[in-house]
Amino acid sequence: MKNEKIYDGITGIREDIIERAVKYDFENAAAKNKKEKKVTHRAQWMKWVACAASICLVVGTGMFVLQNIGGKSGDGTAAEGNSGASGTVFMSYAGPILPMTSISDTTGITVERNIDFDFLPYQRVQKGEVNCYGEITSYTQFMSESIVTDQYILSNSTDKDISMTAVYGFAGSFYDKNRYIPKIKVDGESVESTLYSGRYSGSFQSVFGSRTEENDRSNLLELTQWESYEALLSDGAYLADALAEYPKVDQQVVVYRLSELAYTGTDADATNPTMNLSFYMDPEKTTIMSWGSTGGKNDPESGNYHRHYDIPTKDWEIERAEDGYLLVLGEDIRDLTMQGYKAGIYEAGKELNNVTANLERYEATLGEVLWEILIENRDKYEDGLDESEKKIICQISDEMLFGSIAELLYDYGVLSDDVAERYDFGMLEDMRNETYHMDRVMYVCFDVVVPAGGSVAVDATMSKDGSFDFYGEGVTREGYDMMTDVGSTFAFTNQSASISNTEHIRIVGQNFGFDLENGITKVELDRSVPHYYLEVEQAEEQE
């Protein structure tokens, strides 16, 4: 594969470069950057274009940061061969299958449920490729997904038809390459449904992995166990919030927009020409957000702040906004100056002439500007994805995406009273990217009428990837789990589970009671047990 050729090319880079890189002291460089003081060179070429509240189109794109790099981190207590009473705690947890519920009065309705795990897709696929040496190699790809059909029989014991809005929740994220939104059928017919999204379902942890240091929330800590889902969903508040309106962002802001960023010089040292905005602000009275900025420096004690904006080049222009934004909430910034720099950061002594830009100042509501920046460019942002990567994103409306970004800003971003360290720099790219990738519970809502004295069958069908470990003894196993009644208002009279197309799997952990050797592929579930789990691995191939 071509990327492996690149990898091999990197392997052979010159030794002096490796030696230099290995010895590079990142911490010292970062500390030095922090200590640097404000430089206020007012450039001769600076052009100011004052403009009263105007709405401006932004042309640009963003890059799709892979939040899943490294995968979701678990707590390291992975399987030791056998599962505990609640199953293995996997390093990457796909989340449990959740029971259907309703937001309507369901008095008079009883419900039977059967969940089927179909392992037809779970098999080896033989693939071939030409490696970087031109040799033909073959490898086996393990497909580790199950098709889950979660079926409910709703029975009406009264003499009147009962209409209800049913809700089917599922764990996932907007950008989820492995999962589709569950398909809902009522009595075998597909029905129209509406999608709702809950907030980020996890929490945060420190950069050192500690989960107890409340003051350091630099890393995401997504849910790793079913008990966390139980705590999140059991009282119905999470669902109610998901169905409620998104928060408004109608605060007045001052907008500084940098456009026509350009470098017209030929300085050989200008490896990454950048425009830096230096300004003064009182952090007690002012909050700033940026778009298109590649970094900056904050010095709350002196009030000196910097944000730098790289000059779009032929290579980069398609992956970033052409215009840069600085949004000011509260008291306006002052002593604003602009200066070009050579190497992508504000660095005293490395000023660069012939860096030009237009700077526009205008007022608007935060919502107007955010919509302009984040939503009107959405197509360009998502165009880089191939069809297989758009399983859920393509069904996320602009309003849902915008509302979810607003929620994140209020919950943990710079609009929060308690800003998480992860977002305290105010980069709107972070808000957008995180909103795409954060784990959450989403809900499919649809209407069902259960006739008097009759019943209807509701099927929710989905492809479900297994939970897994990245390394260690349990690396070959995948886990699938379900919850019996968490957060559901239905009166279940019976629940059962079945398993099908099992020829490619071997069960290595479970509390369902399946016994493949003896043909037990359907079992009744004990409704007092809140959680069932099934752990499988590839069966040995029959020669």
Place this chain on the structure above:
Amino acid sequence: MDDKQIIELYFARDEQAIRETENQYGKFCLRIAMNILSIREDAEECVNDTYYSVWKQIPPTVPESFRAFLGRITRNLSISRFRALRAKKRYSGMEIMLSELEDCVPSAVSVEQSVEAAQLSEYISDWLDSLPDEDCALFVHRYWLGDEVQFLATKCGITAPQMAQRMYRLRKSLKAALEEKGVAL
């Protein structure tokens, strides 16, 4: 004991050379192997194989940078193991790195030049030399040593998304540099 003295032990066929190599660079090699393979047992085997390979290569080879020499051998052995066993094991570190490196693959260009690995390495070296020190160090740490994005972000005092963005720019920059050379893979 410095690198020169260790290499002298190899030339003297003194097995203390391997113990000294392990003392000085064992963790460094294990880090590279772990970053690629993610499975400790496999990584440790690669590091042991590295010592054996060094023992066979010195003499006659006299490495300019002993650390880079060791690291390259570990890296090669790790990638060989990855290629041999990828079907059976989930080497997450390598898979992630390879998926990121897809961004560096040059697009089809009008004047294509099919390059050998050594020539490609020279082009990449030239490009790395043209970068600011920190960018060069970041690229080498991520794609030669295999350090994780989160790890590098912590070292630089920025968030992981910011670091991922910076890495993305570097990959795009490499892609552009290779396209400028008319490289086809």
